[in-house]
Amino acid sequence: MNKRRGSLALVAVGATLVVAGCSSAGNESDGDAVTITVDSWRSDDAQVWEDVIIPAFEESHPGIEVEFEATPNQAYAPALTTKLEGGTAADVFACEPFDTSLALWDAGFLPDLSGMPELERVTDVAKAAWSTDEGTPYCLPASSVMHGFTYNKTVFDELGLTPPETVDEFFDVLDAIKQAGYTPLSYGTGDAWITTVTGLSNVGPNFWDGENGRQAVIDGSQVLTDPEYVAAWQFMQDWIPYLPDGYQSVKYTDTQELFYQGEAIIMPAGSWEIRGFEDRADFEVGIFQPPVQNEGDPRWINDFIDTAYTYNPESDHVEEAKELLAWLGGEEAAVLNANAFPGFLPLSDYDVELENPIAQEYLSWRETAQPTIRLWAQYLSRGTPSLSDIATDVTTKVLNGDITAEEAAEQAQTQLESWYEPRQ
Numbered sequence: 001m002n003k004r005r006g007s008l009a010l011v012a013v014g015a016t017l018v019v020a021g022c023s024s025a026g027n028e029s030d031g032d033a034v035t036i037t038v039d040s041w042r043s044d045d046a047q048v049w050e051d052v053i054i055p056a057f058e059e060s061h062p063g064i065e066v067e068f069e070a071t072p073n074q075a076y077a078p079a080l081t082t083k084l085e086g087g088t089a090a091d092v093f094a095c096e097p098f099d100t101s102l103a104l105w106d107a108g109f110l111p112d113l114s115g116m117p118e119l120e121r122v123t124d125v126a127k128a129a130w131s132t133d134e135g136t137p138y139c140l141p142a143s144s145v146m147h148g149f150t151y152n153k154t155v156f157d158e159l160g161l162t163p164p165e166t167v168d169e170f171f172d173v174l175d176a177i178k179q180a181g182y183t184p185l186s187y188g189t190g191d192a193w194i195t196t197v198t199g200l201s202n203v204g205p206n207f208w209d210g211e212n213g214r215q216a217v218i219d220g221s222q223v224l225t226d227p228e229y230v231a232a233w234q235f236m237q238d239w240i241p242y243l244p245d246g247y248q249s250v251k252y253t254d255t256q257e258l259f260y261q262g263e264a265i266i267m268p269a270g271s272w273e274i275r276g277f278e279d280r281a282d283f284e285v286g287i288f289q290p291p292v293q294n295e296g297d298p299r300w301i302n303d304f305i306d307t308a309y310t311y312n313p314e315s316d317h318v319e320e321a322k323e324l325l326a327w328l329g330g331e332e333a334a335v336l337n338a339n340a341f342p343g344f345l346p347l348s349d350y351d352v353e354l355e356n357p358i359a360q361e362y363l364s365w366r367e368t369a370q371p372t373i374r375l376w377a378q379y380l381s382r383g384t385p386s387l388s389d390i391a392t393d394v395t396t397k398v399l400n401g402d403i404t405a406e407e408a409a410e411q412a413q414t415q416l417e418s419w420y421e422p423r424q
Contacts, residue, residue, distance in 0.1 A: 034320050035065045038309075039083075039090035041076035048340045056336055057327055064320045084109040087314060091321040092328075095139035095308040097129035098377050110138035111313045118329025121348040125211075125373065129305045139308035140329045143337065143344040146362045147202040147270040147302035150277065153286035155182065155265050163288035167235065170291040174242045177265050184242035186264030188250020195395040196388070198268045199236055201302050201374040203290045207232035210300030210372040218379050220422025224413040225406075231293075233405035237398045248400055256280075270302075271343035271362045287358060289365060303371035305347060383419035390415045 038049070049068040057066060069090065071079045077100050083089035084104065095101040095110075104110050113119060114136060119127060122141045130139035151163065159180055164170040174184040189195055205213070208228040216222035222229075244250055244258060256273075258264040260280040267273070277285045292299050309328050311321035327333055334350045342356035345363055354360040376387035394408035403411070 033063050033065045034317050035067060036091035036315070036317050036320050036324060037067045037069055038324070039080065039093040040068070040070050041073040041094060041096075043070035043072065045341065046070055052336055052340045053333070056332065057324060060332075061323060061327070064323065066324065080104070081107075081109075084312075084314075089312050089314070091315040091317055092309055092311050092324050094142075095130055095310055097305050097308070099382055101130055101139055101308070102132065105132060105136075105138045109313075110310055113137040113140065113310070116140065116326070116329070118326060118348075121329065121350065123347070123349075125371070126305045126347045128378065129373075130308045130310075139310040140325055141305060141347040142307045142309055142328065143341070144303050144347055145270050145272050145306050145343065146345060146365060147198065147268075147304065148290060148362070148365075149202075149288050150259065150267045150269045150273055151286050151288060152259070152262060152265045152281075152283055154283035155180075155262070156286065157284075163286065164291050166295055167291050167293050171238070174266075178242060183244050183258065183264040184266060185239055185244075186255040186259040186267040187239065187243055188247040188252075188255055189396050189399050190247075190249045190251035190254065192392050192396045194252050194255075194268075195236075195399055196374075196376075196392045198270065199399070200232060200391060200395045201304075202268055202270070203235060204229075204232040204375065205300035205302060205372045206290055206292045206297065207235065208375070209298075210370055214372055214375050214378075217375065218423050224416065225409045230405050230409045233395065233398050233408045236395065237401070237405055240399065240401060243399075271345060271359065274343035274356060274358050285358065287361060289369060299369040300372050301365050301369040302373060303345070303366065304373050304377075306344070379423055380416065380420060385415050385418075387412070387416055387420075 046068055054066045054068065058064065076094075077096060080089065080093060081104065084107075089109075095104075101110065116137070118140060119137055126141040126144070127137055130141060131137045149163075155177070156162070159176055161173055161176055164173045177184040187194070187199070205211075208214070208216075208222075208226075213222065213228060217224065244264060250258075255264070255267060256276060259267040260277065262281075262283060289299060289301060309325055311318065311325045315321045329348070331348075331350045334346045334348050334352050337344070338346045338352050338359070339355050342354065342359040343362065345359070346352050352363075354363055374388075376391055380387035381389075390412050394403065394412050397403045398405060398408045
């Protein structure tokens with residue numbers, strides 16, 4: 001699993017969902033089909049595209065054939081830039097959120113999607129991830145991944161445990177698991193990125209009041225040394241007694257193995273793990289939301305906007321590319337994608353029922369918790385050092401016991417202030 005990325009997008013049927021000004025006329029004028037390509041960072045999704053997504057689109061769009069290609073995830077962003085610069089980019093391609101895609105817009109590579117009807121089906125926060133600061137959209141939001149905790153339900157039942165709701169209950173559960181001879185948390189710092197992606201950004205929102213706290217750091221009304229941010233780092237440092245032996249060398253793939261093998265009982269992770277534990281865990285798996293500090297506190301979840309799509313304005317088949325993009329924003333694709341890629345949740349407001357029970361449970365969290373995104377995703381990582389890099393560095397040190405939560409907050413705020421001017 002890539003640290004940021006998830007899967008794909010959503011679908012609708014019929015010409016009424018075509019981007020404004022787009023027409024399918026001419027697709028079959030000479031009797032030959034037009035072939036367009038889709039580029040993504042998820043090579044492991046290729047088979048589903050071939051077997052499910054592409055046939056569904058082609059059935060309702062005779063005269064257009066689609067080929068799916070993928071670039072290895074870590075190389076995707078630079079490779080896409082190179083292709084766009086060289087005029088070899090795909091007709092439709094996946095977009096990463098916020099500044100990575102904004103840079104492509106600034107370079108003139110992305111289209112203005114203003115007025116696209118499908119954009120009305122997604123939230124403002126989702127649209128903001130793929131729009132200019134002034135609000136011009138350039139990619140169509142597709143899917144999100146949700147953060148939480150995956151747990152070994154078989155062991156929980158064996159020990160008479162129930163998923164914790166509060167911080168105190170969380171540590172009570174960890175103590176009970178440890179006393180039973182298991183490793184409570186499948187987690188480590190061998191891959192520094194997980195300390196923020198599945199750690200701080202997972203649990204932090206219930207300390208800093210989620211979206212309210214994120215916006216407060218952006219506008220400068222709060223700073224990272226305020227108590228709510230310090231408390232989030234302290235909560236994570238309190239995990240140390242419950243981590244695997246030698247956790248400083250434990251990488252993300254190691255945490256997966258420890259969990260799948262039943263050696264560690266709780267794994268801070270997210271919805272992207274569904275296919276993994278279905279294939280490899282021989283016990284019943286459950287999920288629970290990040291704990292709140294006190295019973296009755298409002299609950300926040302990191303429902304991270306992950307993937308969008310757009311068309312290539314320089315494509316030789318722009319009209320056909322627009323048709324595919326519009327279809328990816330409709331109801332048919334919302335259903336197909338959400339079920340074909342369990343754990344990558346639709347960002348549209350279509351009423352989608354998921355066949356996978358764990359995926360449906362994640363989706364249901366939107367009814368019981370308020371959504372937010374990673375603290376550093378918007379604005380705060382545009383300078384050097386980015387808050388993303390800062391948070392990863394200090395959170396890793398906190399978990400390794402090298403600095404205190406207070407020192408982490410001080411270092412993070414000082415480095416952020418070195419370049420960031422709060423947005424009003």
